[in-house]
Each structure stands twice: as C-alpha cells, then as structure tokens.
Amino acid sequence: MVIRTGRADLSFDGIRTEFGLRPAFPAAVLAEAEAAVSRPVGDRPDLTSIPLVTIDPPGAKDLDQALCLERTSTGFVVHYAIADLGVFVTPGGALDSEVRQRGQTMYLPDGNVPLHPTVLSEGAASLLPGVVRPAVLWTFTCSAEGVPTSVEVRRALVRSQAQFDYASVQETFDTGNPHPSVAALAEFGPLRRALARSRGAIELQLPEQEIESNGSAWKLVTRPRALVDSWNAEISLMTGMAAASIMLEARVGILRTLPDPDVAAVAALRKSAAALRVPWPADVSPGAFLAGLDASQPEALALFTDATRLLRGAGYSAFNGEVPEVVTHAGVAAPYTHVTAPLRRLVDRFATEVCLAVTAGEELPSWLAEALPQLPSLMGASDSLAAKVERASLDQVEAWVLAGRVGQEFEAVVMRAGEQEAEIFVAAPPVLAKCAGKRLPEGERIRVRLAEADPVERRVRFERA
Structure with missing residues (x-):
C-alpha cells in the first residue's frame, strides 16, 4: 500500500511519465463534472437521521463508504452508504468516456491520479462529514451469528456525522469508548471473520510497505494491520457478496472471480x-x-x-443470461463483486447500477447492458497498470532510502528461495528485494549485504553476507 502523507523533495513524475498517467482532465470532462454538481439528484428518501460515520486513512478526501451498526435483540442491523456516482456521470458523455479509459485512481506518494475530477471525488460525490450527499444505501438485517437474513439496497440522501481514521478508531476501542455508530463492530467484525474462515477464505498476512514523507525526504515503514481495519473490511466484503448474490439470482451482472487453488x-x-x-x-x-x-x-x-500461488488467475466475469462457469472468488470463498469504491474504481458504479435495477424489478438500461461485456478488459488493464505503478513507487523509494548504504549488512528473512536468487524481506528499513544465492534457507533469518541501490533504474539487489 502507498500512503500519501505529504510532499518531499523527490517527486514521482518520472513514474507518471513512464506509465502515461494524466493527472489533468480534458476541458470538456471538467465542464461536464462541474455541471453535474448543480444538477438535481432527483427524489429519494431522506435518511440523514442515520448516524453514519466514515473510517479512512488519515487525510483522505475521496470517501466512498459510511457505516452505522446497531445491536438489536436478535442480532445486528448494518447501514452501509456508498457514494452514488450514477447521479453525476451521464452515460456516453465526456466524463463517462474519460473514466472508462482511466479505470481507477492511481495512488503515488506525492499525489494521486484520480479516476474522477476532484470536484466530484473529493467534493460533491464524496461522503464528507456534515453535508448531505446522494448515496446508495445498503441495509443488512443480520442474525446474532452475523449472517444476513435480509438485504435492501436503494438510493437515498445521507449525512455522515464524523470522519475517522483507523488508528483513532482503534484507540477508542482500546480505551473502551468507541463511537456509538461503530461500537458493535467489535462484536460483528470477529463474527464475520469467523464465518470467512469457516468458508475457507484465504488471507495472506504479508508485510505491507508504506511510503511516508518526513518533510524533506521519503521513508519506508510497516505497520501492523489494526483490528478495526480488518473488521471494517468485513463490511465491504459482506456487501460485495450480497451484490454478487443479487446478480447471480437475476443472471446478469459482473463478478470479481478467482479460481480455486489447483x-x-x-x-x-x-x-x-x-x-x-x-x-x-x-x-x-x-x-x-x-x-x-x-x-x-x-x-x-x-x-x-x-x-x-493459491491466488492466481483473478479476473472479472460479465454475464447476461448465462452464468459463467467460475462464479466464486477463492480469496473470499464465495461469489463476490466490487460495489463499495465507485469514487476510486470504475466497475463499482456499473455493478451498483445492476443491483439497483434488479432489486427494483426493472430491466437494465441499454447503456448498462452494453457496457457490461467491456468492463473485464477495461478493469484488467487498469489493475495491471495500478500494480506496476505501486511496485515502481516502492522500488523508487527503496532505492532512494538505500542509495548511500551499499556494502552495509542487514538482517533479512528468506521468503521464497529459487535456484539462483531468493525473495527476502529486510525489516529495517522495510524492503522486499532479491538476494543472490543458490537455494537460500527458506523461512530463516540470514545476514545480507547490500550490493546495489540504483535510484535511476529503481533497482535494489542484495547478496548473502
């Protein structure tokens, strides 16, 4: 994960140029976005009385989700509001065409390349606190075991009460004083995680490198994942599973799929x-x-x-009439789709529109039915690009951080051994890199020597000490 926490002296413009990233939007797209802000959102129920809150990384402005959990005598009620991009994007317009080319927001340490103009993604469409926003509201009635017994999805007006970050919310749980809107998360989240384990869901707890600014330079850090982070993720996963069920029952939609491990x-x-x-x-x-x-x-x-190796072959499967052969996601161990991040990911807007049409008993509009078969290739290309941009950003910072330390020794863990080199993890600074050496002892700690740190080529290489 790449965290944006300020601007240091060294920029990532080279990566933007290399991968053809365009932070600016064409004039026609900006004009259409500006016009959409002042367009009426239409009649929809006013549900601003639901005390929703958001939990995001510090400083985030593109707020896709807001939640509120209630403990009841028989279980739980979960309200999950998702930013409603459908009301702002005109099918076939300049904005629609532009976001289809972009696919998703690209995150770099010194500033992102947004999917939508910021007047929408950080303004009128974002679920910022204290303002009324159009949203798609998912409401789950769940048993005491955390299993949904009924699901409702509809357009509404909502208002977030507060914007939190993961660390501050975790602190409130640790001190026994969580916000009322998320207090039940400490019970509901573990229930959902237990259900995931019973389904056979696969989660890899690999160290996540984060990039931060210390004011004048970049640094690498790793942080343990807060419990609140994992609990909150379960709400998103539950919503994606519910959306997939709606699509499969109607035999139309787009799924995020991953074959079972061979x-x-x-x-x-x-x-x-x-x-x-x-x-x-x-x-x-x-x-x-x-x-x-x-x-x-x-x-x-x-x-x-x-x-x-168990999680290879992820993709998107669009269908209309005939259900695809593979409908599950091995990581989730259930059918799943993306609907919870429409500000940052293209496919979520279309998947949400499918769910709204199906649950309302309506036929899919022609623009939506025509778009579905195009989405797998659009998202596949975008996902591939996002992975390359993130890896390049990490490689760049690793090379900057280590550039003056060639010849020094470090302690490392051998994560995967090969015939001539291994993948290693150096804890301080947290670096994932290659290390020369035949059949190094997998899963053991070894001493390594930094052999190369080239900021121009964004290359770091170690050898066994």
Whole structure:
C-alpha cells in the first residue's frame, strides 16, 4: 500500500511519465463534472437521521463508504452508504468516456491520479462529514451469528456525522469508548471473520510497505494491520457478496472471480510447511491453516509468500443470461463483486447500477447492458497498470532510502528461495528485494549485504553476507 502523507523533495513524475498517467482532465470532462454538481439528484428518501460515520486513512478526501451498526435483540442491523456516482456521470458523455479509459485512481506518494475530477471525488460525490450527499444505501438485517437474513439496497440522501481514521478508531476501542455508530463492530467484525474462515477464505498476512514523507525526504515503514481495519473490511466484503448474490439470482451482472487453488499449488504449500516444520493437519483447509499462523514469525512470512500461488488467475466475469462457469472468488470463498469504491474504481458504479435495477424489478438500461461485456478488459488493464505503478513507487523509494548504504549488512528473512536468487524481506528499513544465492534457507533469518541501490533504474539487489 502507498500512503500519501505529504510532499518531499523527490517527486514521482518520472513514474507518471513512464506509465502515461494524466493527472489533468480534458476541458470538456471538467465542464461536464462541474455541471453535474448543480444538477438535481432527483427524489429519494431522506435518511440523514442515520448516524453514519466514515473510517479512512488519515487525510483522505475521496470517501466512498459510511457505516452505522446497531445491536438489536436478535442480532445486528448494518447501514452501509456508498457514494452514488450514477447521479453525476451521464452515460456516453465526456466524463463517462474519460473514466472508462482511466479505470481507477492511481495512488503515488506525492499525489494521486484520480479516476474522477476532484470536484466530484473529493467534493460533491464524496461522503464528507456534515453535508448531505446522494448515496446508495445498503441495509443488512443480520442474525446474532452475523449472517444476513435480509438485504435492501436503494438510493437515498445521507449525512455522515464524523470522519475517522483507523488508528483513532482503534484507540477508542482500546480505551473502551468507541463511537456509538461503530461500537458493535467489535462484536460483528470477529463474527464475520469467523464465518470467512469457516468458508475457507484465504488471507495472506504479508508485510505491507508504506511510503511516508518526513518533510524533506521519503521513508519506508510497516505497520501492523489494526483490528478495526480488518473488521471494517468485513463490511465491504459482506456487501460485495450480497451484490454478487443479487446478480447471480437475476443472471446478469459482473463478478470479481478467482479460481480455486489447483491441487499442485496446495501440494507445494504443504511441502513448504513440512520443510519449515510447521504442522498442517490433513483435514485443515489452506485458508484455516494460514489464518492460524503467527505473522511475526519468519516461517509464516515464507509460507504467506508461497501461498500467493493459491491466488492466481483473478479476473472479472460479465454475464447476461448465462452464468459463467467460475462464479466464486477463492480469496473470499464465495461469489463476490466490487460495489463499495465507485469514487476510486470504475466497475463499482456499473455493478451498483445492476443491483439497483434488479432489486427494483426493472430491466437494465441499454447503456448498462452494453457496457457490461467491456468492463473485464477495461478493469484488467487498469489493475495491471495500478500494480506496476505501486511496485515502481516502492522500488523508487527503496532505492532512494538505500542509495548511500551499499556494502552495509542487514538482517533479512528468506521468503521464497529459487535456484539462483531468493525473495527476502529486510525489516529495517522495510524492503522486499532479491538476494543472490543458490537455494537460500527458506523461512530463516540470514545476514545480507547490500550490493546495489540504483535510484535511476529503481533497482535494489542484495547478496548473502
């Protein structure tokens, strides 16, 4: 993950140029976005009395989701408001055409390249606190075990009461004084995570590198994932699963799919676990096995890295009439689709419109039906580009941070060994890199020497000390 926390002296304009990123929007697109801001949103219920709040990274302005959880005598009621881009984007217009080309917001440490003009993504469409906004409101009535018993999705007017970040919300739980709108998250989140484990969901607890500014330069840090972060993610996952169910029942929509791990990948992971002397009972699924590992241990890091082989082949499947052969996402262990981040990801707006039409008993408008088969290739290209931009940004900062330390030694964990080199994780500074060496001891700590740190080529290379 790349965190934007200020502007340092060294910029990432080279990466923007290399990957053809365009921060500015054409004049026609900006004019259409400005006009959309003043356009009436139409009649919709006023649900501003629901005490919604947002939880996002510090300083975020593109707020896609707001939530409110209620504990009831029989379970829970979850309100989840999602920014309503459908009211601002005219199908076939200049803005629609532009965002289809972009696919998603690209995040760089010194400023993002937004999917939508900021007058929308950080203004009129964002669920900022204290202002009335059009939204798509999902309401879940759930059992005491956290299982939805009814789902409603509709357009509404909402108003967020407050904007929080993960660390501050986690602190309120740690001190026993959470905001009333999220207090039930401490009970509901673990219930949903337990359900995910029982389904066989696969979660890789790999270290996440974050890029921060210290005012004059960039630095790399890692932070443990807060419990609130994982609990909040379960609300989004539940919504995506509900949306997928709506689509499958209606036999129309677009799913985020990932094939089940093949037998060879699971066998390879079991072989790695045995080599690292990590017990894995025969009747325990890969997801349950990985969930039980201690992420702070070096052998766990190696196994999480090996387990990335289980999660290959992700894509998007659009359908209208005939349900695709693969409808599940192995990471979620259920059918799933994207509907919760329309400010930042193209497909969410279209998937949301499908759910709204289906639940209202209406035919899909022609523009939506025509767009569905185009989305898998648009999102596939965008996802690939986003991954390259993020990796290039991390490679650049790694090279900047280490440029003056060639020849120094570091402690590292071997995450995956190859014939001639290995993937290693250096904890201080937190760097994922290649290390020369034949069949290095996977899952063990070793000493490595920095052999190269080239900021121009964005290349870092280690060798065993």
